[in-house]
Amino acid sequence: MSEPAISVQGLTKTYDEIEAVRGIDFEVARGETFGFLGPNGAGKSTTISMLCTLARPTGGSARVAGMDVVSERDSVRRNIGLVFQDTTLDNYLSAEQNLHLHAELYGMPREAIAPRMQTVLEMLQLWERRESLVGTFSGGMKRRLEIARGLLHSPRVLFLDEPTIGFDPQTRSSIWSYITKLEDEQDVTIFLTTHYMDEAEYCDRIAIIDRGRIVALDTPEALKASVGKDRVRITTDDDEAAIAALGERFGIEAQVAEGEVTFGVESGEQFVPRLFSELGLSIRSVSVARPSLDDVFMSYTGSTIRDAEAGSTDMMRNMARMMSR
Amino acid sequence: MATTVAPHTPQLARPHVPARSVRSELRAIRAVWRRELIRFSRDRLRILTSLIQPFLFLFVLGTGLSSLVSSSTHGVNFRTFIYPGVLCMAVMFTAMFSAASIVWDREFGFLREMMVAPVRRSSIVLGKCAGGATVAAFQGVIVMAIGPLVGVHYTLGLALEVFALQLLLAFSITAFGMMAAARVTQMQSFMALMQMAIMPMFFLSGAMFPVNNLPTWLAVLNRLDPLTYAVDPMRRAVFAHLNISPLVRHALAPGVTWWGWHVPGLLEAAMVAIIGLVMLAIAIAEFSAVE
Numbered sequence: 001m002s003e004p005a006i007s008v009q010g011l012t013k014t015y016d017e018i019e020a021v022r023g024i025d026f027e028v029a030r031g032e033t034f035g036f037l038g039p040n041g042a043g044k045s046t047t048i049s050m051l052c053t054l055a056r057p058t059g060g061s062a063r064v065a066g067m068d069v070v071s072e073r074d075s076v077r078r079n080i081g082l083v084f085q086d087t088t089l090d091n092y093l094s095a096e097q098n099l100h101l102h103a104e105l106y107g108m109p110r111e112a113i114a115p116r117m118q119t120v121l122e123m124l125q126l127w128e129r130r131e132s133l134v135g136t137f138s139g140g141m142k143r144r145l146e147i148a149r150g151l152l153h154s155p156r157v158l159f160l161d162e163p164t165i166g167f168d169p170q171t172r173s174s175i176w177s178y179i180t181k182l183e184d185e186q187d188v189t190i191f192l193t194t195h196y197m198d199e200a201e202y203c204d205r206i207a208i209i210d211r212g213r214i215v216a217l218d219t220p221e222a223l224k225a226s227v228g229k230d231r232v233r234i235t236t237d238d239d240e241a242a243i244a245a246l247g248e249r250f251g252i253e254a255q256v257a258e259g260e261v262t263f264g265v266e267s268g269e270q271f272v273p274r275l276f277s278e279l280g281l282s283i284r285s286v287s288v289a290r291p292s293l294d295d296v297f298m299s300y301t302g303s304t305i306r307d308a309e310a311g312s313t314d315m316m317r318n319m320a321r322m323m324s325r
Numbered sequence: 326m327a328t329t330v331a332p333h334t335p336q337l338a339r340p341h342v343p344a345r346s347v348r349s350e351l352r353a354i355r356a357v358w359r360r361e362l363i364r365f366s367r368d369r370l371r372i373l374t375s376l377i378q379p380f381l382f383l384f385v386l387g388t389g390l391s392s393l394v395s396s397s398t399h400g401v402n403f404r405t406f407i408y409p410g411v412l413c414m415a416v417m418f419t420a421m422f423s424a425a426s427i428v429w430d431r432e433f434g435f436l437r438e439m440m441v442a443p444v445r446r447s448s449i450v451l452g453k454c455a456g457g458a459t460v461a462a463f464q465g466v467i468v469m470a471i472g473p474l475v476g477v478h479y480t481l482g483l484a485l486e487v488f489a490l491q492l493l494l495a496f497s498i499t500a501f502g503m504m505a506a507a508r509v510t511q512m513q514s515f516m517a518l519m520q521m522a523i524m525p526m527f528f529l530s531g532a533m534f535p536v537n538n539l540p541t542w543l544a545v546l547n548r549l550d551p552l553t554y555a556v557d558p559m560r561r562a563v564f565a566h567l568n569i570s571p572l573v574r575h576a577l578a579p580g581v582t583w584w585g586w587h588v589p590g591l592l593e594a595a596m597v598a599i600i601g602l603v604m605l606a607i608a609i610a611e612f613s614a615v616e
Contacts, residue, residue: 052441074443077442077443084437087434088434088435088438089434090364090430090435091433092363092367093364101356102438102442104352104356105356105439105444107346107353107443107444
């Protein structure tokens with residue numbers, strides 16, 4: 001089948017005058033792992049909700065697994081697996097009972113349930129714990145069980161909305177090892193959202209979304225190459241003066257990000273000695289780095305992802321969620 | 326030379342989820358219903374605590390008041406008199422807690438798993454209601470079992486009649502709870518609302534007193550209370566099987582009248598069923614309207 005797993009044209013969503021998504025277009029090929037990267041409030045969750053048929057688009061169209069998300073809503077639902085940000089398991093049922101309920105709700109053929117359940121539970125390494133109550137699981141195990149459940153009915157597209165939010169780094173990388181494994185073993189397209197830059201590296205392609213628009217879309221490597229320059233960060237006593245001086249003496253446009261004056265130059269290591277001798281201001285610290293996705297994000301949106309989030313009210317919600325975990 | 330066998334690569338079968346049909350909806354209803362039963366059977370504490378209230382009413386209040394009211398009960402034990410009301414009460418409170426579980430489901434996210442499934446919302450609501458009703462009726466069976474302690478000995482006919490009425494009442498109360506849960510999303514508010522609705526309904530229903538010779542204001546409120554039409558057939562069924570004179574039976578289980586007309590038990594049961602169905606329809610409409 002040559003049809004893309006997801007194809008989106010001019011998709012918009014407006015909530016009471018607020019334009020959450022302002023006309024986005026993209027395609028995701030079959031078998032691809034596609035990441036939506038952006039700060040909270042950028043429109044990631046709204047987009048995923050529309051693709052999962054949980055929210056009606058205000059304008060434009062989207063097709064998932066070859067079906068329209070509005071007119072063929074049920075067919076889309078049967079062919080997608082969902083893992084939400086917040087857990088949606090029944091803690092009072094065993095892992096197996098949770099999966100069984102899911103299989104029944106999705107009308108899976110009876111004879112297919114048991115073998116498929118074993119496959120997904122073994123893949124996520126939960127087979128030994130299948131009879132345990134979900135309430136006794138750790139956060140990471142619950143997330144794995146949700147991924148297993150999302151795969152149970154053999155969806156064509158698996159949606160993961162912030163699959164690792166609120167977890168410690170170790171659990172995050174463990175969850176990622178399962179996601180990358182599933183990419184190899186299952187014939188499934190993965191669409192995920194994240195605001196962790198390091199996780200975007202795992203994706204085949206990423207789209208950077210900012211204030212409801214896609215500002216860049218390519219492979220992580222290509223995006224990093226497009227920035228090209230090394231990133232130099234300095235701290236000074238007077239950032240305003242430093243930015244002015246950089247512009248005046250070197251013709252460099254610098255910005256303040258996370259309390260540091262940040263700018264890009266062709267070869268950072270050779271530039272630093274010149275900087276010290278010619279800037280004419282005292283510099284307290286300096287760091288030079290090869291371009292990362294953070295820099296890609298910065299060059300396309302003009303701020304770091306953390307700065308972009310600091311002003312967002314979603315931040316509070318995430319904090320509350322992390323604390324309740 | 327040994328032949329090497331190519332490593333077996335499991336063929337990835339894709340068991341397509343079939344299109345929606347009546348059968349798939351029935352499976353969904355059954356799955357949601359079963360979940361309620363599994364959860365109830367796990368929750369021993371809930372089974373126990375929900376029995377405390379009926380016992381308090383029956384044995385503490387019933388015994389305490391029996392000396393006071395013995396002159397007017399024509400030799401029938403007061404505990405026996407309130408027993409049908411207590412049967413209704415046990416079912417009511419359990420059904421209310423069952424309905425509350427959908428508020429928990431929403432709070433803990435599980436409702437979302439059900440709402441995104443490729444099935445009709447009505448199947449989810451129906452399954453929930455059927456589950457709540459079954460659990461509450463089961464609770465009622467435990468209260469039925471203590472009947473002999475208060476002088477009510479069941480025949481098969483009476484047991485079936487009482488059980489059917491309990492099932493009906495449990496269904497209607499669960500439907501009422503589901504209807505409320507569609508709008509009220511906070512557990513505290515939901516419980517407060519249910520208490521506010523259930524307690525007056527219980528007291529007005531005549532579970533604790535005969536419904537004839539009431540002051541007009543109370544008689545009017547009593548006739549307006551839907552629960553009246555569950556308690557009354559329950560009491561009439563139980564009293565029909567007691568070995569007492571018709572005079573006493575008439576005094577203690579007079580039956581509900583509308584302007585002097587005796588409402589038949591079957592009509593009363595039908596009213597409970599219709600009210601339950603209307604509330605179920607509203608609950609389905611409300612849950613279907615959510616994105």
